[in-house]
Amino acid sequence: MYTINNQDNKNVRNEGNKLKYLYIYNYSPHEQNLCEMEFRHIFHEDMQTKYYITNQDFDYSRSAYIRGKLNILYESACFDEIVNFIEQQNYCYYDFKVIYLKNEITHVPYQESIDKCKQIALPIAGSVNMHHPQTIFAITKIHEIWYFGIYQNDMNWNQHNDKPYSYSHSLALRDARAVVNIALGNDLSKTIVDPCCGVGTVVLEGLSMNAHIVGYDINKYVAYQARLNLEHYGYDPLLIQRCDMRTLKKTYDVCILDIPYGVYSPFTYQQQCELLEKTRDIAAELVLISHVPMQKELINIGYHMKDQAMIQKGSFQRYITHCL
Known part of the structure; x- marks a missing residue:
C-alpha cells in the first residue's frame, strides 16, 4: 500500500502508506437524490461528480450506484511517465487485459484510447485474456491527469x-x-x-x-x-x-x-x-x-x-x- 504524492507534475509511489481509489458512479436521473444522500453517509462530504478520488477504501459492491473502483497505482500529467513506472515494476500477470475507462469530464478519442492501452500492456509480462481476464488494468484521463491502476467491477448486488x-x-x-x-x-x-x-x-x-x-x-x-x-x-x-x-x-x-x-x-x-x-x-x-x-x-x-x-x-x- 502506498500514497501518491504530487512532485513536479507527477505522482510517485511511497511504500508503507495508502492507495488512492477512484470510484465511478452511475445512476438514473430519478436516483440522483438518493445516491447523493448515500454518498454523504459513506464519504462524509457532498457529491460533486460521478468520479470520486479518495484515500478511503470502501467496499464498492455495497453500493448499487458504484459502477467500478480503480485502485490507483500511479498518476501523472505525462502519460509516458506511467509507462516508465510500469517498466520499472517488472509486472508479470497471466490472463490480464487493459481497458480505457471513459468518463464524462475529459474526452479521449477512441483510437488514442486504444493506442494508450497497448502501450500500457506492452511492458507487462505474462499473457493477455480479453474475454476472461483474471486482472483488469485500467487507465483514464480526468482533466489533465492520467490515472493507472487495477480495476474492480464485480457487481453481485442484484x-x-x-x-x-x-x-x-x-x-x-x-x-x-x-x-x-x-x-x-x-x-x-x-x-x-x-x-x-x-x-x-x-x-x-x-x-x-x-x-x-x-x-x-x-x-x-x-x-x-x-x-x-x-x-x-x-x-x-x-x-x-x-x-x-x-x-x-x-x-x-x-x-x-x-x-x-x-x-x-x-x-x-x-x-x-x-x-x-x-x-x-x-x-x-x-x-x-x-x-x-x-x-x-x-x-x-x-x-x-x-x-x-x-x-x-x-x-x-x-x-x-x-x-x-
Whole structure:
C-alpha cells in the first residue's frame, strides 16, 4: 500500500502508506437524490461528480450506484511517465487485459484510447485474456491527469432480483441497498432492525453486506414469505419473525422503518404516529421511509432530522429521512 504524492507534475509511489481509489458512479436521473444522500453517509462530504478520488477504501459492491473502483497505482500529467513506472515494476500477470475507462469530464478519442492501452500492456509480462481476464488494468484521463491502476467491477448486488416472493410496492433493490448504507455509514458493527419488513427486501440487502440486521412483520403470511425469501438465498430464516413492532422489547442501533400506508389493509395516520413514537424506544437512530414528508411528526416526538432524499417509482413517491 502506498500514497501518491504530487512532485513536479507527477505522482510517485511511497511504500508503507495508502492507495488512492477512484470510484465511478452511475445512476438514473430519478436516483440522483438518493445516491447523493448515500454518498454523504459513506464519504462524509457532498457529491460533486460521478468520479470520486479518495484515500478511503470502501467496499464498492455495497453500493448499487458504484459502477467500478480503480485502485490507483500511479498518476501523472505525462502519460509516458506511467509507462516508465510500469517498466520499472517488472509486472508479470497471466490472463490480464487493459481497458480505457471513459468518463464524462475529459474526452479521449477512441483510437488514442486504444493506442494508450497497448502501450500500457506492452511492458507487462505474462499473457493477455480479453474475454476472461483474471486482472483488469485500467487507465483514464480526468482533466489533465492520467490515472493507472487495477480495476474492480464485480457487481453481485442484484442477486436478489428474482426472490420467490415480492410485491409491486416493495422498495427497489437499488433503493433498499442505499437505505442500508445510509443506516450503516462505515460502521458494519451497527445493529439494525426493520420492524415492518414486509417480504424482507431491506433485510436481504443488509445481510448481503454482512450487516447485523433482523426483521419483523405483524402479518403472519407476509412474515412467512419473508422467511422463505431468506431461506432461498441461504440465510437464517429465523432472522425474520412475526411481531407487532409496538410490542418489541429489544433495542438496536438503527431502526429502518418503511411505514405502512394502507396499500392492502386500512392503516390510519394515528397508527403511523404510534409506530413513529415506538421507534424512540427501540433505537437511537432512525431511517424513515414514508410516502409523504413527515418532518413535523418527527420533530414532535423529539427527532432531529439529519438528511433527506426523495425517490419516485412512477407516480409513487417515497421520502427517505435520516434522524437522530
